Amino acid sequence: MPEGPTVRKFSSLVCAFVGRSVLKVGGSTKQINPKDLMGQHFITCQVHGKNLYLLFGFEKPKAENKLLEEEGGTQSYPSGNHEETQEETQETSSAPSKSPRDPEVAEDDRVSRWLRFHFGLYGSVRANEFSRAKQGNKRGDWRDPTPRLILHFDSGGFLVFYNCRMAWCSSPFSEPSCDILNPDFDCEKALRALSMPRPVCVTLMDQRHFSGVGNIIKNEILFLAQIHPLSFGSLLPLERLRSLLDHAINFTSDWLRSKMQGKGLHYHVYQKEHCAKGHNLLKEAIGPPCGLKRLTWYCPECQPPLKSEDAV
Ligand SMILES: [Zn+2]
Structure with a gap:
């Protein structure tokens, strides 16, 4: 959608x-x-x-x-x-x-x-x-x-x-602090949401925290930040979460800019079979336990799962 x-x-x-x-x-x-x-x-x-x-x-x-x-x-x-x-x-x-x-x-x-x-x-x-x-x-x-x-x-x-x-x-539901494309988007609040003990790919699709983010943005920014989609936010170091958030903001605003210029978007992993380094991508349906499972493309080499010594 x-x-x-x-x-x-x-x-x-x-x-x-x-x-x-x-x-x-x-x-x-x-x-x-x-x-x-x-x-x-x-x-x-x-x-x-x-x-x-x-x-x-x-x-x-x-x-x-x-x-x-x-x-x-x-x-x-x-x-x-x-x-x-x-x-x-x-x-x-x-x-x-x-x-x-x-x-x-x-x-x-x-x-x-x-x-x-x-x-x-x-x-x-x-x-x-x-x-x-x-x-x-x-x-x-x-x-x-x-x-x-x-x-x-x-x-x-x-x-x-x-x-x-x-x-x-009667009035638009409006929470500009959660809208990724709104100038009032609250990065600190978004970071707190990302640090929750659940997979970051699930948090990114949660419209209460990342309004405007969908499956394409989710897949692409997790690849750009080199984070495995099932990594628990609570186990990722803060600087990696900040990097993910920076990618989220930059990718989304770049996409908007190219849309307005009538240009297409180059995908790194979404609906792809290989990453730029030639690794085979994996595709899995991932979602919250009782929610919608969305197809998630990721590179097991570029986005390795967290090792216990990496965790904070
Ligand atoms: Zn790769």
């Missing part, structure tokens, strides 16, 4: 439509009613980890400014700052009751809400184009992927969402 850098690339496509209104809708989704989006104003979008959030509402900027001023709010609308926008939304969603002074304004204010997208395998977003079949199926049919949601905007242009789950929510 798309990892943090890919979802940020989707976000850059989607952001070009901010400020426009939805004119026509389509798509096969049953998770929301696409018609609810008709006539809605696309206010802003955010990415948190692997989730994309779009804020929709009805455009009543003057009325909302007035309402905020009356209620002692200091921010004007619309706000250029994501956090401020979010605060406003939380304020809105936590106050569903109608204002006794102006019920009509409160009613309009209440309908701005976030649509959350979580992408599945091969999930994607396209702007002004549809995805086309790249190959035929077993019967030789060339069937194009089915869009889950299509949004046509005023003044032209459209967005198409493929293979994703979507749901309305």
Whole structure:
């Protein structure tokens, strides 16, 4: 499924439509009613980890400014700052009751809400184009992927969402300190998570600590840091954990940069048979005892298991 850098690339496509209104809708989704989006104003979008959030509402900027001023709010609308926008939304969603002074304004204010997208395998977003079949199926049919949601905007242009789950929510789940691509990512907190007595490959996939990291990033950074995926974080010296964390941050931001330039990514081990030194790679399904087991590629030579004398 798309990892943090890919979802940020989707976000850059989607952001070009901010400020426009939805004119026509389509798509096969049953998770929301696409018609609810008709006539809605696309206010802003955010990415948190692997989730994309779009804020929709009805455009009543003057009325909302007035309402905020009356209620002692200091921010004007619309706000250029994501956090401020979010605060406003939380304020809105936590106050569903109608204002006794102006019920009509409160009613309009209440309908701005976030649509959350979580992408599945091969999930994607396209702007002004549809995805086309790249190959035929077993019967030789060339069937194009089915869009889950299509949004046509005023003044032209459209967005198409493929293979994703979507749901309305009152505010984005946001913990910037855990989002590997967020400038507020908390390295010390991440180090504490990595030092837990469990395999580092499991911790790296834990979205509570490494939001945005997926299977590709996990495999690649463990190879770059030359750490065996099943090494317990509690047994690795701190400098090796720091090196793993540096690789995590650098690899993810490099991947984002090349995505934005339309370039591909060179894998060292992911879905490979040999490492750069020619060693045979191993492939194992590894995951938490009751959780999803993910395929893990690693080099037994370059990423040897910890010996007892290596442990801290
Ligand atoms: Zn190797």
